[in-house]
Amino acid sequence: MLNGRALVRLHDSAAEAASFLRAVFDSSFFEPPPYPVKFGDIIGVLRLAHKYDVQYLFRRALAHLDVLYPTDLGKKVYHAGTHVRFPSLDVTSDMISLKAACEVGATWMLPAMYYEIAPVRSFLDHAADYLQTSQIQTCLAPQSKLVRAHASSYRFLRSLPRCGSAACYAAVQEAHDELEGWSERSLDMDPLGDSVFDDMDSELCPTCSRFATMRFSVAQQAFWETLPAVFMLPNWDELKEMRRKAMEEAT
Known part of the structure; x- marks a missing residue:
């Protein structure tokens, strides 16, 4: 009391x-x-x-x-x-x-x-x-697995452009340059991030955009399914x- x-x-x-x-x-x-x-x-x-x-x-x-x-x-x-x-x-x-x-x-x-x-x-x-x-x-x-998964999520870039246009080619090249120019280690360990793709998508033609969206989504979902195992x-x-x-x- x-x-x-x-x-x-x-x-x-x-x-x-x-x-x-x-x-x-x-x-x-x-x-x-x-x-x-x-x-x-x-x-x-x-x-x-x-x-x-x-x-x-x-x-x-x-x-x-x-x-x-x-x-x-x-x-x-x-x-x-x-x-x-x-x-x-x-x-x-x-x-x-x-x-x-x-x-x-x-x-x-x-x-x-x-x-x-x-x-x-x-x-x-x-x-x-x-x-x-x-x-x-x-x-x-x-962390090394995250780096590899990040690289894998952008493999769809190798198959672009689908249409052969100069504009799409330039957008893909710009995306490659941006990925290679990242200096922050954290960006290389974010396979679920979308900063590069968001910037690039608006520059692509409808055909290339649909293809990239599908492949990027499939890669991210595949990584998400493995996420628990990544952290044991x-x-x-x-x-x-x-x-x-x-x-x-x-x-």
């Missing part, structure tokens, strides 16, 4: 406890997605709802993170384009998410989380603050079954 009032000591951070308690007592504070929410509130509610077994809030927090780290390539989005408000759009948020997902057993999100971290050169600057040594190693080990995780079928069980009452 303190001054005649009951006092409970929580061994949790003040910020996470505040997010969790607000979610418990204010039904409008932590609505299901796509309701706007702060990233820190998601993590706080996720961790403490799991710790104190508040299942409806736990599943709701999972639903918010599920938007950021999907199990299907077609649902992959840039963090800046979601309903989640981040303090800053850098790899720190992904490392915080990875740590929290491991704590609560959200294994199905790990392939997408690891993929967001591994290609980023600067992640090592602060990795020790958030990740265990084994998690850092999991990020570093497949169960296959997508197993991961999706984990997700189904955890998310069936997400709202």
Whole structure:
């Protein structure tokens, strides 16, 4: 008791406890997605709802993170384009998410989380603050595979132009030059990225564009199917079954 009032000591951070308690007592504070929410509130509610077994809030927090780290390539989005408000759009948020997902057993999100971290050169600057040594190693080990997969995703360029036009030839050559001129290592480890193709597609004729779009999509989907294995995780079928069980009452 303190001054005649009951006092409970929580061994949790003040910020996470505040997010969790607000979610418990204010039904409008932590609505299901796509309701706007702060990233820190998601993590706080996720961790403490799991710790104190508040299942409806736990599943709701999972639903918010599920938007950021999907199990299907077609649902992959840039963090800046979601309903989640981040303090800053850098790899720190992904490392915080990875740590929290491991704590609560959200294994199905790990392939997408690891993929967001591994290609980023600067992640090592602060990795020790958030990740265990084994998690850092999991990020570093497949980097050569990511480089090879990135090169493979652009193999369709070898088969262009299909029409033989000078304009399409020039667009393809420009794309080759841009790929060779990349100095950022992270760009060479992003087989799911689309910066070069987006720029080139508008310069291609309809025939070449359709061909390139199809081949590029096929290559990216093929890589996505191998993504769990790249990070030594169960296959997508197993991961999706984990997700189904955890998310069936997400709202």
